[in-house]
Amino acid sequence: MSTNAPQPDRALTPTAIDALTMDTTPWLSCEDCFERMDIYVEALARDGSHDDAAMAAHLRGCPACAEEADSLVDLVTGSGT
Amino acid sequence: MSTTNRDEPLPLGLSPSRGQEAPVGDREPDDWVTALATPGAAQHDAMRRLHALMVRAAAHQVWRMRASLPEPSRDAVNDLANQAADEAMTALLGKLHTFQGRSRFTTWAFKFAILQAATEVRRLQWQHRELELRDLDVAAPVHDGPEHAAEAQDLGTALARAMRSVLTPHQRRVAVALLVDGVPIDVLAERLGSTRGALYKTVHDVRVRLRAELVATGHLTAVTPPSNSAGTS
Numbered sequence: 001m002s003t004n005a006p007q008p009d010r011a012l013t014p015t016a017i018d019a020l021t022m023d024t025t026p027w028l029s030c031e032d033c034f035e036r037m038d039i040y041v042e043a044l045a046r047d048g049s050h051d052d053a054a055m056a057a058h059l060r061g062c063p064a065c066a067e068e069a070d071s072l073v074d075l076v077t078g079s080g081t
Numbered sequence: 082m083s084t085t086n087r088d089e090p091l092p093l094g095l096s097p098s099r100g101q102e103a104p105v106g107d108r109e110p111d112d113w114v115t116a117l118a119t120p121g122a123a124q125h126d127a128m129r130r131l132h133a134l135m136v137r138a139a140a141h142q143v144w145r146m147r148a149s150l151p152e153p154s155r156d157a158v159n160d161l162a163n164q165a166a167d168e169a170m171t172a173l174l175g176k177l178h179t180f181q182g183r184s185r186f187t188t189w190a191f192k193f194a195i196l197q198a199a200t201e202v203r204r205l206q207w208q209h210r211e212l213e214l215r216d217l218d219v220a221a222p223v224h225d226g227p228e229h230a231a232e233a234q235d236l237g238t239a240l241a242r243a244m245r246s247v248l249t250p251h252q253r254r255v256a257v258a259l260l261v262d263g264v265p266i267d268v269l270a271e272r273l274g275s276t277r278g279a280l281y282k283t284v285h286d287v288r289v290r291l292r293a294e295l296v297a298t299g300h301l302t303a304v305t306p307p308s309n310s311a312g313t314s
């Protein structure tokens with residue numbers, strides 16, 4: 001009807017606002033997250049209150065790494081298979 | 082975020098390794114790294130067992146995300162799991178020398194299969210979808226309920242303004258794709274010839290800049306002090 005530009009709903013939803021303004025410090029890269037994911041997951045399986053601020057911040061801000069960590073928890077705790 | 086089905090367990094018939102009858106359990110090597118790295122019969126056995134573990138982990142992952150698959154049949158899940166396990170095994174063997182024994186070897190191995198399988202499911206999910214990097218095009222923010230409408234609108238408006246003023250065009254496009262449109266990070270990385278790590282760094286920088294700007298304009302409170310500072314200033 002108008003230009004060739006797509007016309008999706010571009011309003012910022014509350015979810016997008018949260019995602020854009022999330023505090024993901026202290027910094028941790030995806031590579032380092034993968035590097036320590038096994039150690040983190042085992043520590044978490046042993047002690048549910050295990051705290052690693054950088055890991056927690058990364059998993060909050062990176063849905064892909066979060067899904068994989070969550071899945072690894074399931075697998076090692078036997079709740080997924 | 083990907084659709085996952087964490088409630089239902091992997092059906093028994095689906096799990097490990099069609100045609101790979103390695104019994105995973107009793108007789109795993111005590112020292113996986115040596116067993117896998119030393120040529121001989123023990124190496125062959127260790128490889129077989131490792132592959133079975135990788136298929137199990139990959140199947141676990143594909144099953145969790147099966148709702149995202151174009152064809153979520155049992156055979157498709159199985160094929161995908163086997164393929165992901167093969168690739169993950171190659172990746173793992175290339176990094177075998179880096180295993181330090183700080184976790185169980187099996188946990189360390191599983192993460193390679195999970196990463197590979199999850200990445201592959203996301204790739205398939207977006208395979209036939211157009212993906213273009215678009216700039217921010219926000220007229221007015223939407224909101225959930227009347228009580229927070231003005232506040233959310235105000236924050237949303239300020240945020241849109243901040244995105245235009247403190248982000249580079251590249252940062253804005255990446256942020257819109259990942260955080261507004263919900264494109265998976267590894268899908269975007271593949272399309273851009275980039276990496277998950279590089280895009281996450283961009284997103285992190287975006288958030289830091291936006292938060293600083295919104296704190297400066299009074300729309301956010303700087304509540305989070307550096308967390309490694311117990312007892313220090």
Ligand SMILES: [Zn+2]
Nearest residue numbers: 030033062065
């Ligand atoms: Zn990540």
